Amino acid sequence: MGGTDAKDILGLPKTPLSLAQEKRSRPQKESHRKPDGISREVAWQWLPVKSSARSDDLQLFHWVRVVNDVPPSGDYSIQQSVDVLKYTDDEYENHLTDPVWTKEETDQLFELCERFDLRFTVIADRFPLSRTLEELKDRYYSGFEPYDRTRDRERKRALSMVLSQSRHQEKKDAEILAEAHRDAFGCACKCFLKINRAAEPDVPANENIGSVSPSSNSQLPATAVAPSTLSMADYASTLASLHMLHVYLRTYGLEQMVQAASSAVGLRTIKRVDYSIKNQKVHHTVKGHMPQCRILQRIASEPFSFGAERPIKKEQKRKVIQISV
Amino acid sequence: MEDSAVEILSASTPKPRIGIDGGDDNKNWRRRVNGVEVSVPIVCGSIAFYRGKKAKEYRTHNWTVYVRGATNEDLGVVIRKVIFHLHPSFKSPTRVVDSPPFTLSECGWGEFKIDITIFFHADACERKLELSHLLKLNPEIYSGPQSPNVPVVTESYNEIVFPDPFECFLSRVNNHPAVHVSKLPEGLNLPPPGDADDESYYKMKKGDTKDHPLSHWFLKFSDADELFRLTDTRQKVQADIAKLKRQLVMVDAQPE
Numbered sequence: 001m002g003g004t005d006a007k008d009i010l011g012l013p014k015t016p017l018s019l020a021q022e023k024r025s026r027p028q029k030e031s032h033r034k035p036d037g038i039s040r041e042v043a044w045q046w047l048p049v050k051s052s053a054r055s056d057d058l059q060l061f062h063w064v065r066v067v068n069d070v071p072p073s074g075d076y077s078i079q080q081s082v083d084v085l086k087y088t089d090d091e092y093e094n095h096l097t098d099p100v101w102t103k104e105e106t107d108q109l110f111e112l113c114e115r116f117d118l119r120f121t122v123i124a125d126r127f128p129l130s131r132t133l134e135e136l137k138d139r140y141y142s143g144f145e146p147y148d149r150t151r152d153r154e155r156k157r158a159l160s161m162v163l164s165q166s167r168h169q170e171k172k173d174a175e176i177l178a179e180a181h182r183d184a185f186g187c188a189c190k191c192f193l194k195i196n197r198a199a200e201p202d203v204p205a206n207e208n209i210g211s212v213s214p215s216s217n218s219q220l221p222a223t224a225v226a227p228s229t230l231s232m233a234d235y236a237s238t239l240a241s242l243h244m245l246h247v248y249l250r251t252y253g254l255e256q257m258v259q260a261a262s263s264a265v266g267l268r269t270i271k272r273v274d275y276s277i278k279n280q281k282v283h284h285t286v287k288g289h290m291p292q293c294r295i296l297q298r299i300a301s302e303p304f305s306f307g308a309e310r311p312i313k314k315e316q317k318r319k320v321i322q323i324s325v
Numbered sequence: 326m327e328d329s330a331v332e333i334l335s336a337s338t339p340k341p342r343i344g345i346d347g348g349d350d351n352k353n354w355r356r357r358v359n360g361v362e363v364s365v366p367i368v369c370g371s372i373a374f375y376r377g378k379k380a381k382e383y384r385t386h387n388w389t390v391y392v393r394g395a396t397n398e399d400l401g402v403v404i405r406k407v408i409f410h411l412h413p414s415f416k417s418p419t420r421v422v423d424s425p426p427f428t429l430s431e432c433g434w435g436e437f438k439i440d441i442t443i444f445f446h447a448d449a450c451e452r453k454l455e456l457s458h459l460l461k462l463n464p465e466i467y468s469g470p471q472s473p474n475v476p477v478v479t480e481s482y483n484e485i486v487f488p489d490p491f492e493c494f495l496s497r498v499n500n501h502p503a504v505h506v507s508k509l510p511e512g513l514n515l516p517p518p519g520d521a522d523d524e525s526y527y528k529m530k531k532g533d534t535k536d537h538p539l540s541h542w543f544l545k546f547s548d549a550d551e552l553f554r555l556t557d558t559r560q561k562v563q564a565d566i567a568k569l570k571r572q573l574v575m576v577d578a579q580p581e
Contacts, residue, residue: 250484
C-alpha cells in the first residue's frame with residue numbers, strides 16, 4: 001500500500017500506461033471525511049480527455065479527480081468552440097460606439113476573439129495597441145448587454161423549473177414512500193411481480209401513484225433530469241433487499257428508500273436541494289430521516305400508545321410526509 | 326412482568342436457547358411470519374459530566390455510553406449483548422456488556438466515535454447490527470465554564486427492525502413493552518412462547534433503565550413533538566420557496 005501511495009503523491013501512474021492505451025488505473029480507497037459528515041471517496045483516475053472540439057482523432061489523457069465515482073463534468077477542450085458575437089456596421093453605430101475605442105480597434109478585437117476563442121491572455125498579447133486584459137474583456141462583454149439578459153433569464157427559468165420539478169418529484173416520491181411502506185409487504189411483492197410481468201390492467205389503486213409520468217418533462221432543458229419510470233420496482237426491490245438482511249436499523253432502511261426514490265434525480269440535484277435547504281436557516285432539529293421513521297412507523301402499524309400521544313390524523317400524516325429531507 | 330415469557334439470563338449460566346425448542350412441533354422453530362414487522366425503538370447516546378475540581382489532564386470527564394429502550398424498557402428481551410468499541414487509547418478498548426442495561430461508563434478527556442455492535446438472541450436473528458455514536462464531552466455552544474452538575478447529553482433515536490420475524494421469536498416478544506409488533510395477520514396462530522417449565526429461567530437484576538441513576542437526563546422522544554417540528558419546518562421552507570419565486574418573477578419582469 002505504501003508504494004502506491006508514494007506513486008500517487010508523485011502523480012505517477014501505478015501501472016505503466018501509454019498514451020495509446022485507454023486504461024483506467026484502479027482508484028485508491030482514500031476516503032476523506034468532510035466536516036459536515038458527508039463521506040466521499042475521492043480518487044484520481046487516468047481518463048481520456050473529453051474534448052469536443054478536435055477535428056482529428058487524437059486521444060489525450062489526463063488525471064481527473066473523481067468524487068464518489070463522479071468525474072467532473074465539463075469540456076476540457078484545449079480548443080474551445082465558442083460563438084463569438086458578430087455585428088454589422090449598423091449595429092456598431094447603434095449600440096457599440098465607445099469614446100475610448102475606435103471601430104477599427106473594436107473590429108480587430110472581435111477578430112482576435114474569434115481567432116483565439118476568447119482566450120484573452122493570448123488576445124492581449126497580440127493586440128496591436130497596448131490594452132490591458134481587463135480593458136479588452138470589458139469591451140468585448142459590454143457589447144453583450146441585451147444578450148446577457150436573455151441568457152440570464154433563460155438560465156433562471158431553467159433553474160426554477162429544475163427546482164420546482166425536484167420539489168414536485170420529492171413530494172411525489174415521499175407520497176409513494178408512505179404508500180409503499182404502508183402496504184409494504186403484500187403490495188410490494190405483488191407489484192414487483194407485476195412489473196416484471198409487464199403492465200396488467202387490474203393494478204390496485206395505490207400502485208398507480210408509483211407511475212410517474214415522464215410527459216411533463218419534455219420541456220426541461222438539458223440540465224434537468226427526467227424522472228424514472230421504475231419507481232415502484234425500485235421500492236419493491238429495496239424492500240426485498242432490506243428483508244434479506246433479517247435485521248436492520250430504521251435509519252438505514254429509510255436511507256435506502258430515499259435513495260431508491262432519488263435515483264431518478266441526479267446526485268447534483270440532490271446536493272443542490274440539500275445545500276439550498278441548509279442555507280435557508282431553518283432550525284433543522286430533524287436529524288436525518290428519523291422523524292420520517294417515527295411517522296412511517298405509525299403508518300406501518302396500528303397506532304398503539306407510545307407514551308401518551310393520540311393517533312395522528314390522516315391528513316396530518318400526509319402533510320408531514322412531504323418533508324422528505 | 327408475569328405474563329411475558331421474558332427472562333433475563335446471566336452470562337455465567339449456560340444459556341438455554343429460548344424458543345428454539347419451540348414445543349413439540351420442531352419444524353416451527355425456524356418458520357418466519359411474513360407481513361409482520363417487529364421493531365424495537367432504541368436510543369443510543371452518551372452522558373458526560375465534567376469532573377470539576379477532580380479533573381486531571383487526561384481525566385476531565387466521566388461519561389457513560391449506552392443503548393437503551395426509547396421508553397426505557399428492558400432491551401434484554403431482544404438483545405443478547407452489546408460491544409462498545411472504544412478508542413484504542415483505552416485499555417482493552419473492546420468492552421462487552423452481556424446483560425442489560427447496556428451501558429458503559431468510563432473516564433477520559435477526548436471525544437471520539439464509538440462503534441457499537443449489537444448481538445441478538447438466537448431466536449431473533451443470527452446477524453449482528455452495527456451502529457456508531459459520537460461521544461461528546463463539551464457543549465456545542467460555549468456558555469461559560471462547565472459545571473460538574475450539568476452533563477452533556479447526546480442521544481439519537483433509532484429502531485431495530487426485524488422484518489418477517491421467526492415465529493418463535495414473535496411469540497416470545499409479542500406484547501413485551503420494549504417491542505412493537507406491526508399488525509398481525511388475521512387468523513395467525515402463534516405457538517405459545519417457549520416452555521419455561523423445563524428450563525430454569527430466572528430473573529437477574531432488572532434490565533430496564535427506568536430507574537437508572539442517569540435516567541432523568543434522558544431525552545424524551547415524542548411523536549407529537551416531531552410532528553410539530555416537521556410541520557413547522559415545512560411551513561418555513563414553503564415560505565422561503567414562495568419568497569424566492571416572487572423574487573424570480575420580479576427579476577424576470579424587469580424592463581430591458
